[in-house]
Amino acid sequence: MKTVISHIIVVTLSLIISCKSEKQDIQWYTFEEGITQAKKQDKLILLDIYAKWCHWCNVMENTTYRNKVVIKLIKEHYIPIRVDADQRPDLNKKYNQGGLPSTVILTPEAKIVYGTIYVPPEDMIKLLQQFAKMSKQEIQEYIDRNQMLQELHQKKFERVTQKKYIKKSYLDFVYKILEKKFDQEHGGFKGSPKFPQEELVYFLILYSLFNQPAKEFLEKTLHGYSLLIDKEEGGIYRYGTLTDWTEPHYEKLLKDQADISVMFFNAFSFLGKENLKKYANLLVFFMEKKLYDPKTGYFYNSQGADIVNEKGTLLFTGEEFFPKPKEEREKIIKNLGYSPKIDKSIYFPMNALASRAFLYSYMYNQNRNHLHIGIKTLEKIIKEGFTSKGIKYSPTIDSYYLNSQVYTLETLLVAYQITSQPKYLKLIKKLISILDKNYFSKKIRIYTDQKDIGLNTKKISFIDDIISLNARLCRVMYGISLLEGDLSYKEKADSIIAVLPRSFHLYTAVSYYLFHYSPLATHIIGNQKDKDPFLRYAFTAFPLWSFSQFIDKKDRKTLEKLGYKPPKDTTAYICGINICFKEETNPKNLKRDIFSTFKIYIQ
Numbered sequence: 001m002k003t004v005i006s007h008i009i010v011v012t013l014s015l016i017i018s019c020k021s022e023k024q025d026i027q028w029y030t031f032e033e034g035i036t037q038a039k040k041q042d043k044l045i046l047l048d049i050y051a052k053w054c055h056w057c058n059v060m061e062n063t064t065y066r067n068k069v070v071i072k073l074i075k076e077h078y079i080p081i082r083v084d085a086d087q088r089p090d091l092n093k094k095y096n097q098g099g100l101p102s103t104v105i106l107t108p109e110a111k112i113v114y115g116t117i118y119v120p121p122e123d124m125i126k127l128l129q130q131f132a133k134m135s136k137q138e139i140q141e142y143i144d145r146n147q148m149l150q151e152l153h154q155k156k157f158e159r160v161t162q163k164k165y166i167k168k169s170y171l172d173f174v175y176k177i178l179e180k181k182f183d184q185e186h187g188g189f190k191g192s193p194k195f196p197q198e199e200l201v202y203f204l205i206l207y208s209l210f211n212q213p214a215k216e217f218l219e220k221t222l223h224g225y226s227l228l229i230d231k232e233e234g235g236i237y238r239y240g241t242l243t244d245w246t247e248p249h250y251e252k253l254l255k256d257q258a259d260i261s262v263m264f265f266n267a268f269s270f271l272g273k274e275n276l277k278k279y280a281n282l283l284v285f286f287m288e289k290k291l292y293d294p295k296t297g298y299f300y301n302s303q304g305a306d307i308v309n310e311k312g313t314l315l316f317t318g319e320e321f322f323p324k325p326k327e328e329r330e331k332i333i334k335n336l337g338y339s340p341k342i343d344k345s346i347y348f349p350m351n352a353l354a355s356r357a358f359l360y361s362y363m364y365n366q367n368r369n370h371l372h373i374g375i376k377t378l379e380k381i382i383k384e385g386f387t388s389k390g391i392k393y394s395p396t397i398d399s400y401y402l403n404s405q406v407y408t409l410e411t412l413l414v415a416y417q418i419t420s421q422p423k424y425l426k427l428i429k430k431l432i433s434i435l436d437k438n439y440f441s442k443k444i445r446i447y448t449d450q451k452d453i454g455l456n457t458k459k460i461s462f463i464d465d466i467i468s469l470n471a472r473l474c475r476v477m478y479g480i481s482l483l484e485g486d487l488s489y490k491e492k493a494d495s496i497i498a499v500l501p502r503s504f505h506l507y508t509a510v511s512y513y514l515f516h517y518s519p520l521a522t523h524i525i526g527n528q529k530d531k532d533p534f535l536r537y538a539f540t541a542f543p544l545w546s547f548s549q550f551i552d553k554k555d556r557k558t559l560e561k562l563g564y565k566p567p568k569d570t571t572a573y574i575c576g577i578n579i580c581f582k583e584e585t586n587p588k589n590l591k592r593d594i595f596s597t598f599k600i601y602i603q
Helices: 002-007 013-020 031-041 055-062 068-077 089-095 121-133 136-160 169-181 198-210 215-226 254-271 274-291 326-336 348-365 368-385 402-419 422-438 466-484 487-497 506-516 528-539 556-562 587-601
Strands: 044-050 078-084 102-106 112-116 314-316 520-526 546-552 571-575 580-584
Touching: 031 044, 031 078, 044 055, 044 089, 044 121, 055 314, 068 078, 068 121, 078 089, 089 102, 102 121, 112 121, 112 136, 169 198, 169 506, 198 215, 198 254, 198 506, 198 587, 215 254, 215 274, 254 274, 254 348, 274 348, 274 368, 314 326, 348 368, 348 402, 348 528, 368 402, 402 422, 402 466, 402 528, 402 546, 422 466, 466 487, 466 506, 466 520, 466 546, 487 506, 520 528, 520 587, 528 546, 528 587, 546 556, 571 587, 580 587
Parallel strands: 044 078, 520 546
Antiparallel strands: 044 102, 102 112, 520 571, 571 580
16 A cells, blocks of 8 residues: 555546546445355456545546446456445455455455455456456465465464463563654654554553653654644544655544544643643544534544545545645635535444543533533434444444444443433443343453454454454443442453453553553542532543542442442542542542552552
């Protein structure tokens, strides 16, 4: 992909004009329809995995798939299947070849013969001709080779997820590897493309907090991420193609806005620099203005990289559009009659993340409209998506994936902390019990998707990695243990942490921090009139590693369960898993108290 990026930066206007008159003759099948046709006609399958937001998918659609020779070869020798990566995460995980677009040759039985990513017209012609001429024996040799590699990956994964001792020394090992991989000049990892990864920031924060200063790495990385933010209209682009974070790809995904805004809020809590809060707000602002639909109460999935019409014809590339100031962008939109494409699909896991981001924004900005949006979205997800199998993938797709469950749990935990409503706590427990029943793999001892989609070992930015999902889930379980005083959730999380792979994996490292330097809980007990300021100061102290809850001092049942007596005045108790360290009656001192308590861990 790197060579492709350097080879084709901008699709020229002459190419775009020539494509407008070219009729799209490929009649794409859905996956299930295509498999049926391939078996019926005994043909190989050409699988195109794309996304509506994807720049290179637009380029390939307007060049490769509108080339007359390519169209002719496909018609004669292949069954063409097109899959939307966002609508079918199961197929995307199983067949994605390392990015979008993914181009895959399959047998009628849907076995992989060959796979790659972006393919320009001249290369596609050679590719299609090559496999069309192959004998069944030659095809089988490709299949056998791919199956052997898949089996090796599976065996390796099962080997690295064997139960092991959770060594504290692993944290220093990860940091030493990170030092070698780190881009000392620009932040993030060396090389390109450069993606904003929240787990890198979280690890650097925790390493600075509990081990030794890594703030220089942290601040350079955060600055690098900020260069991907659209300063004109808000939102963060998906990645930078160059090592200095410049020449970005201009897609803006809901998932990225939600996760990275929460990351910036946490970084602001730790470093106290106002520009970090500003960056978080720019992402929330974009979600509210461009992706939120107040009529449905849901967020749309993405804003695409380019301007295309309803037929998919590329009218204006992101490279030409987004570097311009807002006024010029508006003129272009007015002249074309089109703007960067908004994918109005609604997916529950991404909406859960957006809900969480808006709840964060409420706590940091005291914007009650953001509280309303966050709660409204979460309540709609629960009402329309929660079944006995867990959270559905979308209002229209009755499929169930691990990310829907994990992201909803994260949001329910935040909603409980800031509203104190017990119903969210009950939903968390109910959803975890569904996970235990339907998503836990006894073979590899972690939570997995229900469908057997195979093991995709490629690290792909927009595909939810099974390790990252289990690590995020462990943090939720620690939070419930701390707030409920129920160690069974911590024990469950510890059993998962013990099998996470211990090669260089930042999510594993963050999970090891859970075990060795457990987060804190701030139990606020007192009068309702004191609730808001206490919760606000407690939550915004450092929500990544400090949970908070308010308990009315009249709630004797909960106080008895947690081992508290009603205080005379509203009091915050700062506690670990098994012990309370401090108590505080002035909410403005909570951040100081929480961070001073962390220092006890490293004395």
